[in-house]
Amino acid sequence: MIIENMTFEHLSQVLKIENESFTHPWSEESFKSELKKDSSVKIVALDNEKVLGYAVLETILDEGSLLIIAVSELHRKKGIAQALFDRLEEVRAEKKLSFITLEVRSSNESAIALYKKKGFETVAVRKGYYSSPIEDAVIMTKYYK
Ligand SMILES: CC(C)(COP(=O)(O)OP(=O)(O)OC[C@H]1O[C@@H](n2cnc3c(N)ncnc32)[C@H](O)[C@@H]1OP(=O)(O)O)[C@@H](O)C(=O)NCCC(=O)NCCS
Numbered sequence: 001m002i003i004e005n006m007t008f009e010h011l012s013q014v015l016k017i018e019n020e021s022f023t024h025p026w027s028e029e030s031f032k033s034e035l036k037k038d039s040s041v042k043i044v045a046l047d048n049e050k051v052l053g054y055a056v057l058e059t060i061l062d063e064g065s066l067l068i069i070a071v072s073e074l075h076r077k078k079g080i081a082q083a084l085f086d087r088l089e090e091v092r093a094e095k096k097l098s099f100i101t102l103e104v105r106s107s108n109e110s111a112i113a114l115y116k117k118k119g120f121e122t123v124a125v126r127k128g129y130y131s132s133p134i135e136d137a138v139i140m141t142k143y144y145k
Pocket residue numbers: 021022067068069070071072075076077078079080081082083104108109110111113114115117
């Protein structure tokens with residue numbers, strides 16, 4: 001498996017994983033506009049030409065926001081999200097980001113376990129932030145010195 005920058009050629013496979021992973025998936029248009037931005041980092045985990053997972057990190061000055069991370073249902077629990085994170089940590093160092101922050105549904109135990117394992121801490125809870133179903137958002141941040 002290798003980690004590469006996401007391109008338009010990966011989009012159909014990314015959208016398939018996006019749609020199987022989220023109740024409110026990003027649209028094709030959202031990914032296309034993200035791919036045109038210089039201010040965010042988009043990566044995919046590939047096995048030959050097959051997309052196994054992907055992540056989007058937005059960067060503004062020295063701040064990073066993890067907008068999405070998802071792995072194909074068939075390939076979960078094999079360390080692919082960790083590999084994506086490891087690449088994001090390299091990007092973080094290159095861009096000298098002071099912190100990375102993210103928000104996650106409070107019921108998303110697997111994602112919260114992943115983020116804790118990668119050194120993120122809960123810094124706030126936004127009550128009833130998400131809709132369908134209504135749910136709290138847990139805000140998690142990792143600071144770098
Ligand atoms: C969350 C997600 C990205 C994890 O991807 P993954 O490739 O399966 O994760 P990894 O195999 O790299 O696991 C890394 C760590 O995450 C945690 N984790 C992952 N899946 C887990 C699960 N089902 N239950 C509990 N912990 C889990 C564990 O701490 C794991 O470390 P371990 O294997 O040593 O126990 C994946 O489950 C997914 O795509 N979910 C749907 C999309 C989503 O919710 N994204 C996050 C919100 S944006």
